[in-house]
Amino acid sequence: MSLLCRCAIGVAAAALLAAAWQPALADPAAGPRYADGAATFQANCVVCHGHGGLGQPSLAPPLTGYPARYIASADGRRQLAMTVLDGMYGDVVVDRKHYNFKMPDFSRLSDDTLAAVLNYVVFDLAPLPPAAAPMSAAEIAAERASPASGEAVRQHRAALLPSLGL
Numbered sequence: 001m002s003l004l005c006r007c008a009i010g011v012a013a014a015a016l017l018a019a020a021w022q023p024a025l026a027d028p029a030a031g032p033r034y035a036d037g038a039a040t041f042q043a044n045c046v047v048c049h050g051h052g053g054l055g056q057p058s059l060a061p062p063l064t065g066y067p068a069r070y071i072a073s074a075d076g077r078r079q080l081a082m083t084v085l086d087g088m089y090g091d092v093v094v095d096r097k098h099y100n101f102k103m104p105d106f107s108r109l110s111d112d113t114l115a116a117v118l119n120y121v122v123f124d125l126a127p128l129p130p131a132a133a134p135m136s137a138a139e140i141a142a143e144r145a146s147p148a149s150g151e152a153v154r155q156h157r158a159a160l161l162p163s164l165g166l
């Protein structure tokens, strides 16, 4: 078999695998509740946070656990909004694993788009979606009015976690 031919088979196999992959949705038969958020996630977030938001060791944390806890409190909701608007920088711990890289800011995306991507993370990717109101565009807009540094976002997170028992 020629090298070119083997390579073509490899590419076809990779494409098949990619097509077969599905996120761990709460109800896979129904598809994502936040389809717009899913599209934004695939375009902007999956590269670091991995398929289904499962995270990538030493690059970016999983998003399947903590964000669903954050959304239950007012301060946690602010934390979600500021993370996507301002990014986050420096050492963070998720499930006792350290991540120390830079989450870019996504302030170029609209309030609606950012609310939808957070709702996809919280209500579609978490194994047990919380009984909380979805994030609204108005909450994103309110947070957008007070930009923060990535380091300040990390400090806000550090103050938030103990109040949630994390």
Ligand code: HEC
Pocket (backbone or CB within 6 Å): 040, 041, 044, 045, 046, 047, 048, 049, 059, 060, 061, 063, 066, 067, 080, 083, 084, 088, 089, 090, 091, 092, 094, 099, 100, 101, 102, 103, 104, 106, 117, 118, 121, 154, 157
């Ligand atoms: C370039 C890689 C990268 C991209 C792209 C990225 N993130 Fe992140 N994200 C990170 C890193 C790294 C952290 C942890 C930040 C740190 O180490 O201070 C993080 C943290 C987070 C957190 C906080 C998790 C927690 O436990 O507090 C959320 C929520 C999040 N990202 C959502 C998103 C969403 C939504 C997108 C797409 C719009 C996205 N990220 C795109 C790298 C990335």
